[in-house]
Amino acid sequence: MMSVGDEDWLPHMEDLEAYISREELVSIFPNLTNEQANYILTVLSSIHNGTINPQASAEPVPPEHASCNVGFRDSYKEIHGYLAVVICVLGSITNVLNMIILTRREMINSTNTILTGLAVADFMLLVEYSSYAASYIRGQEDMFDSYYHSVFILFHAHFTQVTHTIAICLTITLAVWRYIAICKPHLNLFLCTLPRARMAVLVAYVISPILSVPNYLMYSIHQQYDKRRNESLYHVDFSERAKNGPLQTVHFWLYSVIIKILPCILLTILIMLIIRAMYIAKRRKENLIKMGTPSMEADRKLPRMEKLTEKTTKMLLTVLLLFLVTELPQGILSLLSGIFGHAFFVQCYHHWGEVMDLLALINGAVNFFLYYIMSHQFRLTFRYFLHPPPPLNLSPRIPGETVSTQL
Structure with missing residues (x-):
């Protein structure tokens, strides 16, 4: 875990300061991990660009709905x-x-x-x-x-x-x-x-x-x-x-x-x-069958x-x-x-x-x-369709008769 004032955080600080001042960041998040800063930066950028509705994101999730997530999707989506x-x-x-x-x-x-x-x-x-x-x-x-x-x-x-x-x-x-x-x-x-x-x-x-x-x-x-x-x-x-x-x-x-x-x-x-x-x-x-058989x-x-x-x-x-x-x-x-x-x-x-x-x-x-x-x-x-029957020859030839064809 690293402090926001460390030198490794300078690139993240420059990005985050576009939304929140350095003093507010230090007071709110005295110890901020790299993953947390990346997440916060993504959310802030999305809200700023209008791609996420903050009110919808803050919508409370009823606990009973969490029972739908039984961990099945994480393993199934791979196949x-x-x-x-x-x-x-x-x-x-x-x-x-x-x-x-x-x-x-x-x-x-x-x-x-x-x-x-x-x-x-x-x-x-x-x-x-x-x-x-x-x-x-x-x-x-x-x-x-x-x-x-x-x-x-x-x-x-x-x-x-x-x-x-x-x-x-x-x-x-x-x-x-x-x-x-x-x-x-x-x-x-x-x-x-x-x-x-x-x-x-x-x-x-x-x-x-x-x-x-x-x-x-x-x-x-x-x-x-x-x-x-x-x-x-x-x-x-x-x-x-x-x-x-x-x-x-x-x-x-x-x-x-x-x-x-x-x-x-x-x-x-x-x-x-x-x-x-x-x-x-x-x-x-x-x-009807009990009454009789058709004739x-x-x-x-x-x-x-x-x-x-x-x-x-x-x-x-x-x-x-x-x-x-x-x-x-x-x-x-x-x-x-x-x-x-x-x-x-x-x-x-x-x-x-x-x-x-x-x-x-x-x-x-x-x-x-x-x-x-x-x-x-x-x-x-x-x-x-797979094995069509051979065509029927309905007009048999007379013995000795020749057949001419045209292409």
Whole structure:
């Protein structure tokens, strides 16, 4: 521990005296360590440049929020980048396969059109996040403080918000589609058509960037001059609009409640209604079997069609449940951050942020495996895509006949 009057402290004294006189420093901090002086200098410089709000920094942190920090993030963040890159690369490949298989002629229908739109959104999210995860792995302090890296971080925050909102809209659309098919079959033929499905996908891709406008205004790039390094440092922080206006409130209600919590509640209700309708249909089928067996040819085909519909519904329910499981924790943490303020965001949401990101990446990467395991038609189409059957010769040649070709 060293005194502020020692000769080794002269460079620090010159910097600190730009904010506080030497006499005040000596009286307040008679014994100041090198680390403490560096911290104080950084904070004072940030406050002077307007990059830190002293009132927000002085906000009391409730002790109960500290229980969120269990030391997990310190050990996990060392491997987060590597796990994210692996999942993003694998998920990008599987979503390309989803787009190829689901757009084959024999696979085109209204439900698969929505799943294709979901695969495109997941693909864009995974590709962009892979570059962020790569910078997370090989990032150095100089790169993190650069202007170009701040621009990339700002783009990353906005792009992931837009693509994630698209995925949420399409997942809710898929749940509504399946609810109509199972619970309101008389409306299915003219409501859940292929043109309507294409329009629903288009609306999701158009409206999501518009819903993300408050997120664009929430953050901006801030410049801070570091006298020790004699260079300007850049970082992403809340914009002046967010600090001095109602934008944070609007952002909280739109992002945490309308885009996060409300879809989870709606999805939960739709899943429960679909499961209930499937249970009722199963009981009705069992009662019909007890009453007698069908004799007509059309009636004999009916159980097979019902079985295919049931398998498809189970597969889609698995997709919806997986989305709900990965989305609900993030929605709850976002809601609590808005209720309890900055202290909860720093000590809880920020602590589990990488885990929430990893869950979202897994959700966007595993749909291909769900389709392959639970859909016979998807498996068959995928196998034909890998090993197409030889073309059939429907016009056999007459023996001795010659065939001419033109290039």
